[in-house]
Amino acid sequence: MTQDLLPVTRIPRTGLPPRALVVGDPLRAALVGAKLEGAQEVSYHREYRVFSGSWKGVPMVVASHGVGAPGAILLFQELADAGVRTFLRFGTAGAMKPGIGDGDLVIAEAAVRDDGVTQQLLPPEYPAVSSPEAVLALQRAAREAGAPHHRGIVWTRAAFQPGLLPLFSYEGAGLAAIEMELSALLVTASLRGLVAGGVVVIDGANADELVDETATGGYNPHREIVAEGVERGAVVSLEALRLLAANEAGAADDEEYGV
Numbered sequence: 001m002t003q004d005l006l007p008v009t010r011i012p013r014t015g016l017p018p019r020a021l022v023v024g025d026p027l028r029a030a031l032v033g034a035k036l037e038g039a040q041e042v043s044y045h046r047e048y049r050v051f052s053g054s055w056k057g058v059p060m061v062v063a064s065h066g067v068g069a070p071g072a073i074l075l076f077q078e079l080a081d082a083g084v085r086t087f088l089r090f091g092t093a094g095a096m097k098p099g100i101g102d103g104d105l106v107i108a109e110a111a112v113r114d115d116g117v118t119q120q121l122l123p124p125e126y127p128a129v130s131s132p133e134a135v136l137a138l139q140r141a142a143r144e145a146g147a148p149h150h151r152g153i154v155w156t157r158a159a160f161q162p163g164l165l166p167l168f169s170y171e172g173a174g175l176a177a178i179e180m181e182l183s184a185l186l187v188t189a190s191l192r193g194l195v196a197g198g199v200v201v202i203d204g205a206n207a208d209e210l211v212d213e214t215a216t217g218g219y220n221p222h223r224e225i226v227a228e229g230v231e232r233g234a235v236v237s238l239e240a241l242r243l244l245a246a247n248e249a250g251a252a253d254d255e256e257y258g259v
């Protein structure tokens with residue numbers, strides 16, 4: 001009998017654990033997936049590479065969604081169709097606030113919906129918010145790992161490189177980091193009544209000047225300081241998913257989250 005596979009990502013419609021860590025890069029999915037006990041590659045089609053296994057006994061999925069929200073949302077939707085109920089995104093991002101440095105983690109409380117896809121799905125007034133329990137689980141995991149971290153609003157922006165149009169200035173709005181997919185995940189989760197959040201590792205500085213090396217030190221994700229942040233962030237996100245599972249099971253309470 002042929003397996004029932006979802007149409008875009010070709011992941012199986014049944015049999016996956018109900019929680020997933022989603023990352024942009026298929027290679028990062030493999031590196032993080034390798035941390036799972038009993039890790040198995042479930043599927044690999046297009047940019048969507050999917051692993052399953054357990055972290056400290058808790059079954060979970062690690063999957064890549066590629067670069068850009070219009071493609072990424074297809075993974076989020078199909079994982080949800082496959083029964084995933086809790087999502088964390090673990091990505092990289094540019095820093096937008098002084099004091100947030102390379103290799104630091106930013107835990108998203110919400111995202112600006114400039115993602116290039118959810119505007120076609122629902123009105124712009126609809127918010128992209130993280131589930132509070134996801135924020136607290138990530139914060140607790142970051143504290144326990146001793147990982148430098150910050151909480152704040154993330155700007156999800158479809159265009160990575162600057163063009164001819166001026167970039168809207170969010171100066172004064174207190175944004176913490178810029179990346180490309182999180183708001184699509186948060187909106188997908190809200191529409192379907194799921195739990196979602198995200199944490200990003202800083203791999204550059206000053207979003208308005210992405211290609212201005214003199215002003216910023218340059219966008220460069222291929223540095224040791226970023227690799228160290230990614231290693232810390234991987235453990236923090238896996239651990240946060242475990243805490244969320246414990247919370248679902250009623251084994252954790254607010255005090256346990258450290259609030």
Ligand SMILES: O=P(O)(O)O[C@H]1O[C@H](CO)[C@@H](O)[C@H]1O
Pocket residue numbers: 023024025066067068090091092093160179180181
């Ligand atoms: O490191 P990932 O998860 O891919 O996240 C960030 O990196 C990519 C851009 O280089 C975009 O996908 C952006 O959101």
Ligand SMILES: O=c1cc[nH]c(=O)[nH]1
Pocket residue numbers: 092093094095160178179180203204205207210219
């Ligand atoms: O979208 C992204 C990802 C990483 N760093 C950035 O500055 N922007």
